[in-house]
Structure formats: structure tokens, C-alpha cells
Amino acid sequence: MAAINKSSKDKTDALSALLTAALALPGISAAAPGGYRASETLLNFHHADYDEQGNRMSVTTDQAFITTPVGRDFEGHFNAIQDVTSGASPVVNFLDTQGNPHQFVETGASIKDRREIYETSLGYYGDNSYASFGIGKSTEDDYISNYGSVSYRLDLNQKQTSLLAGAGMTSDEVWNSYNPDVFLEEPSIYNRRKKRELMVGISQVLNQTTVVQLNVANVRNSGSLSDPYKKVYVVDEGIIDFRGLINVAGLFDFIVDAGLIEALNRSGITRLLNESPLIDVVGLASFIFGLEKDTRPDSREQWLILLRASHYFEATNSALHVDYRYADDSWDANSHTLELKWNVGLGADWQISPGVRYYSQSSAFFYDTFFESIPEDGYMSVDYRLAGFGAISKKLGVSKTFERAYTFYVDFEQYERRHSYEIGGETKGDAIDDYDFKILSFSVDYRF
Amino acid sequence: MNKGIALGSLLSCTLLLPCLPGCAYEPVKAYQRGKLANPVMVRDANPAHSAFEQHVYSSKESTAGGYSTGAGGCGCN
Amino acid sequence: MGLQLCQFSFKAMGSPCEIRLYAEDNAQATAAIQLAVAALQRLENRYSRYLTDNELHKINAIAARGGSVTIDDEFVALLQYADACYQQSDGLFDITSGLLRKAWNFASPQFLSPPSQDTIDELLERVGWQHVVLQGNQLQFSRAGMEIDLGGIVKEYAADYAANLLWEQGIRHGLVNLGGDIKAMGPHPDGAPWEIKIRDPRTSGRHIATLSLYQEGLATSGDYERCIRIGEKRYSHILSPKTGWPVIGLASVTVKAPQCVVAGSAATIAMLKGDQGRHWLDTLKVEYLAVDA
Structure with a gap:
């Protein structure tokens, strides 16, 4: 006899086919109430923990996101994020008696940085287009970033082809937050930098199961791009070449491991030294050991190409998403990124998504683990992010939707960075910068 | 530095090739796009997570972006 | 902002029809309804198989x-x-x-x-x-002697079309009901859904179920009062294009879907599938109500 069957949020192939065909009918597609356009408000909470191996650095992030229909054609978004970073980052590499570099990680002071981000954007749905405009602000102890972006999508050819264009501007104010309780701290220097991004793209429905997309982006950075926290060890600038004489790295390892630096920092002696008009710790370190500032060109340009393909497999109700990205960099830190993500629909609104990501970059032209002398152009950095390396990530995501209204997501990622993973031989870099991290994140969507 | 552009135009040629007349390209009608509308075809159903992921990569690697515009900056070290 | 409920009953496409909506005032309601009714008349004039000059x-x-x-x-x-x-x-x-x-x-x-x-x-x-x-x-x-009948599509499409027009006129809470083919533009202003009662085919005046509509469409195929009996078997009055015979199986199917036109065709397809109709609707993952013949 009669039976009511409750539906689920997933649209099946047949239903999607009928809905898509229905939306092509005149008078329905124009502004389809309850069609594909967001007709509900979506609220999302996201929490993630990032942990580097050996407790070197950890980040906890919390995010609240809301998207809601505004009037008939608009959609508003608001996003608030707070990150808390604790731990330490490598400051400089010292050499041992064999001349091999060792990282000096400032762990004496417990670094605790808080980043707050507020973003808002407004999207407009035309009949065959989507335009959006957004602004945001990101604030840290030592950083303020203001940014804005516009993007536009035009659907052509009965929505088989879409053209995309976007532009973004970022204006940053950056300084080093001077902490007199930290050893080797320099007084604050206030700097500005700018980033502007342009992107064009095309996405194309190839057949009933495949969509491909191509993006080309140009990113230009200018201003002060050096890292005020990082130092460079230049052998010739020290009072003597310590190699073969003293194991400087061992000495620093010892004073760090023995808790000497921490004791100096904690006891207020560091502060006393830093604030004393008689002693210039940084100047002294530079004079004795040859510790120089991280110095980078004040402009940088990158060209990025992204090729994305998504293919649906009916037999397994799954889709494979393949992304390849190539970046050409004026600093020579060119990179390849290949990412595979397999979304598998398991029924009952469960989805599981295993994935792998491979990233490889070559070193920047002014990067080295240490320097014998100051290069002619004056550019030098030991920042591990500018080294040559490769990284492999393994990922797993699981999601489940309840009652059409709630979706829960859990995502895990294991990331391994290795100097030896670099594609096509190794450019400058060292295994001392190898590390692993893990990300575990939880997220919930609520639609109403 | 022009490698990027050259590769870009090469790729867009192959991409547009199926649309050229004379090729065996069948337009996909609206009603045939049911599979493309399957939820698994949405690469990132959870944008908050993918944004955080991209943020982590951009603070640990030298390349950032290319996926969409508008990601903000950070002073992460 | 006081919204008031307005109701308008009329006859179109051979059925009793009704538009219910919340509007700021009478003038907004009247203007919106006039537009919708005019659109329905245009669709009826164009696609009715009972007219000879369309x-x-x-x-x-x-x-x-x-x-x-x-x-x-x-x-x-x-x-x-x-x-x-x-x-x-x-x-x-x-x-x-x-x-x-x-x-x-x-x-x-x-x-x-x-x-x-x-x-x-x-x-x-x-x-x-x-x-x-x-x-x-x-x-x-490619053959002579053929005929096209949009009967299973146009009325449902018309409900979506009219609801869309009303939406464009700023109506956010309302319902278009064309002889049981229904499209809701949005729930009551307090967020409560439109409750649609489904009649009991066996006892008149009784209801077997109530379906809630927020922004969806609802359509029914078949008519439980019009089953036919040939020999021992009960047939619906839906004819299969494959056998030329009425379909055995379901007497009536009511489907809820984002668009009324989709609900209508899904209901009709389920009827045509006969004994397999329920199974097909299950795989479609829509809310439905099916009554056996």
C-alpha cells in the first residue's frame, strides 16, 4: 500500500539528469527557486591541528564560515579564522668542524603567534555567469595583510565551456615583533610588500563523465620580501674561519641543549644584554661569527599553470580528480605539483576520499645552507622554503551527511619533506631541513 | 621565464581541440550531465579544509596559488 | 512588515487551480497573480491538445x-x-x-x-x-500519422513557471497549485512548510499522508479513482508505448522533487514502470507516495 519514502540529499544520476534538463526550460533557469543556486544558508565550523614532528611547531586553527542568499541573485559570504602558532622555526645554520651545516632553532622562547582573519565576499549569479568581489584582512603580532579580489565566470556553449578570470591584490605591512627576551633578536624594522595576482582559466565538459580545466596565473610580489627573523652564516664575515677550529654548531647545540639560551632568556639576562646600550648582541654575533641578514631581491614574479581533470567512474560511483601545477619563478624556485584525489560515494551519504600529493621545487638562485662570502648581488638566504626539495603527502578524508542538513568531515594528512625527493636531481639544499608534519581536521556544515 | 606562457598556450590548444569542427566531438546535452553533477565530482566538498591546506602549503613551500584568486597573505615563518 | 496571505482560485488547463501567497499588500498580490495567470493562459493556449489553432x-x-x-x-x-x-x-x-x-x-x-x-x-x-x-x-x-502530446509535461512546467514569475515579483512565501501539480516558492513567513494532504483512495474524505513543501514541487500521476478491471487484473489508465496496453502495478504515484516538472515526470515514469516503479523511485532517492492498483 502507500508508503512514504524519505529522500536523501544526494541526487542520483537520473534525478540530476532530469533536474538539469528542467533547469534548461525557459522561465525556470532564470531564477530557479530551489534549483542549483544556494537557496539555503550554510554554516561551517572547522577545526584543524597542524603538528611538525619533534614538536618543532604546531598550529591550531578554528574557522567559522557562513554563506547565505541575499535577495534573488546575490550570495553573501563571511569568514572568520583564528590560528595559534606555537613552537619555533629555524633561524640560522651553523657549521661543525667538518664544515657541515646544522640548524639552530630558537626554542628558548615559547613563540606564540596569533593570526586573525576576517573575510567577506559577495557573489552575483547572472543567467550564464557568476561574479564575485571579496575583501579580507589578516592580522598577526608582526604582520597586517589587506587584500581584495574579483573573479568572473562566464558559461558558454550551453554551460559546456566556462571561462574564468580573476584578479587579486594584497598589501602587507610586516615587521619583526621585537621580543627583548629572545636571543639574537633584532630591533623592529617596519616594511611593506605587495602582491598582485591575475588568473585566467577555461573549463570544458569533454563528455558525459569528464571535465577538464586549465588555469594560467601570474603572481608578482614586490617590496620587502626578506625574512627579518632569519640569519645567514657567512664564513668570510666572521673574525676567523671557525671550520676545523671550533665546532660552532656543536657549541650552539650544546648551549641550546644545556638550556643555556633558555636560561639566559628566562632569567632576563638576554633582555639585559639586548637593552644594554653597551653591548650589541646582534652586531657582536655578526662580527664574531659572520651572522648576516636574510637578503632577497625586492621583486618576484611567478607564472603558474594548473591543469585539472575530473572523471566519473560509474562502476564504483567515484570520481578521480587529477591536478598538475607547474610554477615558473623569477627566483628559480620552480615547482611541480601533482595531486590525485579519489572521491568514492559509499551510499547512505558516506564519502571517502583518499589522495596523494607530490611537490618538488628547485632552490632559489640566492639560497644556500651557508655562504663562504657575500655574493656579488648581495642576495642570500638559508630559508628552508627556498631550498631544493620534494614532498609527499598522503591524505584521507571521510564525510557523512545526516538528514540533508548536517555534513561532518574528518581529514588527515601526513606530509614528508625530503631533500632527496626533489625531481630530476638535487639542487641546493640539505637533509637538515627534512621534516614531517601531520594535519588532522574536523569540520561540520549545517544548512538551514 | 617564458616557459610558462609557452606551455600554457600549448595546453590550451590541446584543450580546445575537441571543440574544433570536424573532430568526433559530441556535445554533451544538459540531460546527459547527471554523472557530472554527482557529488563525488565536486573535488573539495569542504572548502574550509582545502583553504587551510593551501595555506599550510604556501607557508612551507615556495609556490602558492594557481587554483583561484583572492587568498590572503601571511607572515608565517 | 506585515505580510498577508492572499488566495486566488481559478480554472486553467482543465483543472481547478489555486495560488496562495503572502504579499505586502493587495496591490502587490494582485499584480503578481495577474502576471502568473496570464502566463498560465499563454502556456495553455500554446500547448493544449484540445485547441485547434495553437x-x-x-x-x-x-x-x-x-x-x-x-x-x-x-x-x-x-x-x-x-x-x-x-x-x-x-x-x-x-x-x-x-x-x-x-x-x-x-x-x-x-x-x-x-x-x-x-x-x-x-x-x-x-x-x-x-x-x-x-x-x-x-x-x-520520419513517419506519417504521428502525434505529440505534452500533457505529461506542460501543466507541471506551468506550475514551476508561474512560481518563478511570482518569485521574480518579490514573492518569497507562496504556492502554485494547478490541479494537484504544485510548486512552492518558499514556506510560510514563520518558516512552517506548506502541508499537502494526500487523499485516501479508498475512503473519501480521509487522508493517508501529509507531505511538507518548502521550495519543492509536488506532482501526482495516475488517479486511484480511475483504475480499470479487465478480467481479474486491475490496470491503471497509463498506457505503455511499448505494449500499447495499460500498465499493471500502481494506481497512483505522488513525487516530491525540486521542480514540479521533475516530480511530474518522475511520477509518470514510476507508473510506467509498473511493478518496478517503487524500486525505481527508491533509486531516484526522492520522497514519494505510491498506491497500488
């Missing part, structure tokens, strides 16, 4: 002779939608199957026994969407 009749004149005809974009879109239904139902939902009614005149008081197989076979020769080619705005009938 677009559908003109095209059916060509269908009867065979050959091709140029049709406008709206007609193309409707035929493309019909094509999607045909594909998704493996050929069961066929807008050329209306011809079969010539053999099965259920409405006639003289209807007592099934027609002869010869009569059915003769009609089946001229039934089949595969004999129709739609290319751009050109519609071509």
Missing part, C-alpha cells in the same frame, strides 16, 4: 503528414526535456504515445472491453520518440 496543433498537423517543421526555442526546450525523460525511462516516457488513447478511450461510458490487438499494433506503428529527430530548431517526423 502551436501544438500546427506541429501535429505536420506530424500527421510526416516531414519537418521549424519550432521555436521554448518548444525545443520542452522537447529536450521530454527527450531527457525518454532517455531516463528507457523509452517508457514517450510524448508520442498519446495516440494510443484512440484505442483506449477510458473516459467513454461505452468502454467495456480492451481493443483488439490489431488496433493496438496499428497505432504502435506510429508511436515512438525514436522516429522523431530534433536538430536545432528543426523537428522532423
Whole structure:
């Protein structure tokens, strides 16, 4: 006899086919109430923990996101994020008696940085287009970033082809937050930098199961791009070449491991030294050991190409998403990124998504683990992010939707960075910068 | 530095090739796009997570972006 | 801002119709309703098979002779939608199957026994969407004696169309009901859904279920009061384009879907699938109510 069957949020192939065909009918597609356009408000909470191996650095992030229909054609978004970073980052590499570099990680002071981000954007749905405009602000102890972006999508050819264009501007104010309780701290220097991004793209429905997309982006950075926290060890600038004489790295390892630096920092002696008009710790370190500032060109340009393909497999109700990205960099830190993500629909609104990501970059032209002398152009950095390396990530995501209204997501990622993973031989870099991290994140969507 | 552009135009040629007349390209009608509308075809159903992921990569690697515009900056070290 | 509920009952497409909506004032309600009703009249005039001077009749004149005809974009879109239904139902939902009614005149008081197989076979020769080619705005009938009937699509589409027009007039809370083919624009202003009561086919005046509508469409195919009995078997009055016979299985199906036109065609396809109808609706993952014949 009669039976009511409750539906689920997933649209099946047949239903999607009928809905898509229905939306092509005149008078329905124009502004389809309850069609594909967001007709509900979506609220999302996201929490993630990032942990580097050996407790070197950890980040906890919390995010609240809301998207809601505004009037008939608009959609508003608001996003608030707070990150808390604790731990330490490598400051400089010292050499041992064999001349091999060792990282000096400032762990004496417990670094605790808080980043707050507020973003808002407004999207407009035309009949065959989507335009959006957004602004945001990101604030840290030592950083303020203001940014804005516009993007536009035009659907052509009965929505088989879409053209995309976007532009973004970022204006940053950056300084080093001077902490007199930290050893080797320099007084604050206030700097500005700018980033502007342009992107064009095309996405194309190839057949009933495949969509491909191509993006080309140009990113230009200018201003002060050096890292005020990082130092460079230049052998010739020290009072003597310590190699073969003293194991400087061992000495620093010892004073760090023995808790000497921490004791100096904690006891207020560091502060006393830093604030004393008689002693210039940084100047002294530079004079004795040859510790120089991280110095980078004040402009940088990158060209990025992204090729994305998504293919649906009916037999397994799954889709494979393949992304390849190539970046050409004026600093020579060119990179390849290949990412595979397999979304598998398991029924009952469960989805599981295993994935792998491979990233490889070559070193920047002014990067080295240490320097014998100051290069002619004056550019030098030991920042591990500018080294040559490769990284492999393994990922797993699981999601489940309840009652059409709630979706829960859990995502895990294991990331391994290795100097030896670099594609096509190794450019400058060292295994001392190898590390692993893990990300575990939880997220919930609520639609109403 | 022009490698990027050259590769870009090469790729867009192959991409547009199926649309050229004379090729065996069948337009996909609206009603045939049911599979493309399957939820698994949405690469990132959870944008908050993918944004955080991209943020982590951009603070640990030298390349950032290319996926969409508008990601903000950070002073992460 | 006080919204007031306005109701307007009228007759269109051979059925009692009703529009219920919340508007700021009478003037807004009247203007919006007038627009919607005018649109419904236009659709009825164009696609009714009972009129002899409309677009559908003109095209059916060509269908009867065979050959091709140029049709406008709206007609193309409707035929493309019909094509999607045909594909998704493996050929069961066929807008050329209306011809079969010539053999099965259920409405006639003289209807007592099934027609002869010869009569059915003769009609089946001229039934089949595969004999129709739609290319751009050109519609071509490769056989003569065919007929197109948009009866299973137009009324449902009209409900969506009218609801969309009302939405464009700023109406956010309302319902269009065209003889049971319903499209809601949005719930009551307090967020409560529209409660649609489904009649009990066996006891009049009783309801077997209530379905809630927020922004969805709801449509019913079949009529439990019009089942027919041939020998021992009970048939619905839905005719299969494959056998030329009425379908055994369900007497009535009510489906809820984002669009009324989708709800309507899903209900019809489920009816055509007979005993498999329920299973098909289960795989479609829509909310439905099915009543056995």
C-alpha cells in the first residue's frame, strides 16, 4: 500500500539528469527557486591541528564560515579564522668542524603567534555567469595583510565551456615583533610588500563523465620580501674561519641543549644584554661569527599553470580528480605539483576520499645552507622554503551527511619533506631541513 | 621565464581541440550531465579544509596559488 | 512588515487551480497573480491538445503528414526535456504515445472491453520518440500519422513557471497549485512548510499522508479513482508505448522533487514502470507516495 519514502540529499544520476534538463526550460533557469543556486544558508565550523614532528611547531586553527542568499541573485559570504602558532622555526645554520651545516632553532622562547582573519565576499549569479568581489584582512603580532579580489565566470556553449578570470591584490605591512627576551633578536624594522595576482582559466565538459580545466596565473610580489627573523652564516664575515677550529654548531647545540639560551632568556639576562646600550648582541654575533641578514631581491614574479581533470567512474560511483601545477619563478624556485584525489560515494551519504600529493621545487638562485662570502648581488638566504626539495603527502578524508542538513568531515594528512625527493636531481639544499608534519581536521556544515 | 606562457598556450590548444569542427566531438546535452553533477565530482566538498591546506602549503613551500584568486597573505615563518 | 496571505482560485488547463501567497499588500498580490495567470493562459493556449489553432496543433498537423517543421526555442526546450525523460525511462516516457488513447478511450461510458490487438499494433506503428529527430530548431517526423502530446509535461512546467514569475515579483512565501501539480516558492513567513494532504483512495474524505513543501514541487500521476478491471487484473489508465496496453502495478504515484516538472515526470515514469516503479523511485532517492492498483 502507500508508503512514504524519505529522500536523501544526494541526487542520483537520473534525478540530476532530469533536474538539469528542467533547469534548461525557459522561465525556470532564470531564477530557479530551489534549483542549483544556494537557496539555503550554510554554516561551517572547522577545526584543524597542524603538528611538525619533534614538536618543532604546531598550529591550531578554528574557522567559522557562513554563506547565505541575499535577495534573488546575490550570495553573501563571511569568514572568520583564528590560528595559534606555537613552537619555533629555524633561524640560522651553523657549521661543525667538518664544515657541515646544522640548524639552530630558537626554542628558548615559547613563540606564540596569533593570526586573525576576517573575510567577506559577495557573489552575483547572472543567467550564464557568476561574479564575485571579496575583501579580507589578516592580522598577526608582526604582520597586517589587506587584500581584495574579483573573479568572473562566464558559461558558454550551453554551460559546456566556462571561462574564468580573476584578479587579486594584497598589501602587507610586516615587521619583526621585537621580543627583548629572545636571543639574537633584532630591533623592529617596519616594511611593506605587495602582491598582485591575475588568473585566467577555461573549463570544458569533454563528455558525459569528464571535465577538464586549465588555469594560467601570474603572481608578482614586490617590496620587502626578506625574512627579518632569519640569519645567514657567512664564513668570510666572521673574525676567523671557525671550520676545523671550533665546532660552532656543536657549541650552539650544546648551549641550546644545556638550556643555556633558555636560561639566559628566562632569567632576563638576554633582555639585559639586548637593552644594554653597551653591548650589541646582534652586531657582536655578526662580527664574531659572520651572522648576516636574510637578503632577497625586492621583486618576484611567478607564472603558474594548473591543469585539472575530473572523471566519473560509474562502476564504483567515484570520481578521480587529477591536478598538475607547474610554477615558473623569477627566483628559480620552480615547482611541480601533482595531486590525485579519489572521491568514492559509499551510499547512505558516506564519502571517502583518499589522495596523494607530490611537490618538488628547485632552490632559489640566492639560497644556500651557508655562504663562504657575500655574493656579488648581495642576495642570500638559508630559508628552508627556498631550498631544493620534494614532498609527499598522503591524505584521507571521510564525510557523512545526516538528514540533508548536517555534513561532518574528518581529514588527515601526513606530509614528508625530503631533500632527496626533489625531481630530476638535487639542487641546493640539505637533509637538515627534512621534516614531517601531520594535519588532522574536523569540520561540520549545517544548512538551514 | 617564458616557459610558462609557452606551455600554457600549448595546453590550451590541446584543450580546445575537441571543440574544433570536424573532430568526433559530441556535445554533451544538459540531460546527459547527471554523472557530472554527482557529488563525488565536486573535488573539495569542504572548502574550509582545502583553504587551510593551501595555506599550510604556501607557508612551507615556495609556490602558492594557481587554483583561484583572492587568498590572503601571511607572515608565517 | 506585515505580510498577508492572499488566495486566488481559478480554472486553467482543465483543472481547478489555486495560488496562495503572502504579499505586502493587495496591490502587490494582485499584480503578481495577474502576471502568473496570464502566463498560465499563454502556456495553455500554446500547448493544449484540445485547441485547434495553437502551436501544438500546427506541429501535429505536420506530424500527421510526416516531414519537418521549424519550432521555436521554448518548444525545443520542452522537447529536450521530454527527450531527457525518454532517455531516463528507457523509452517508457514517450510524448508520442498519446495516440494510443484512440484505442483506449477510458473516459467513454461505452468502454467495456480492451481493443483488439490489431488496433493496438496499428497505432504502435506510429508511436515512438525514436522516429522523431530534433536538430536545432528543426523537428522532423520520419513517419506519417504521428502525434505529440505534452500533457505529461506542460501543466507541471506551468506550475514551476508561474512560481518563478511570482518569485521574480518579490514573492518569497507562496504556492502554485494547478490541479494537484504544485510548486512552492518558499514556506510560510514563520518558516512552517506548506502541508499537502494526500487523499485516501479508498475512503473519501480521509487522508493517508501529509507531505511538507518548502521550495519543492509536488506532482501526482495516475488517479486511484480511475483504475480499470479487465478480467481479474486491475490496470491503471497509463498506457505503455511499448505494449500499447495499460500498465499493471500502481494506481497512483505522488513525487516530491525540486521542480514540479521533475516530480511530474518522475511520477509518470514510476507508473510506467509498473511493478518496478517503487524500486525505481527508491533509486531516484526522492520522497514519494505510491498506491497500488
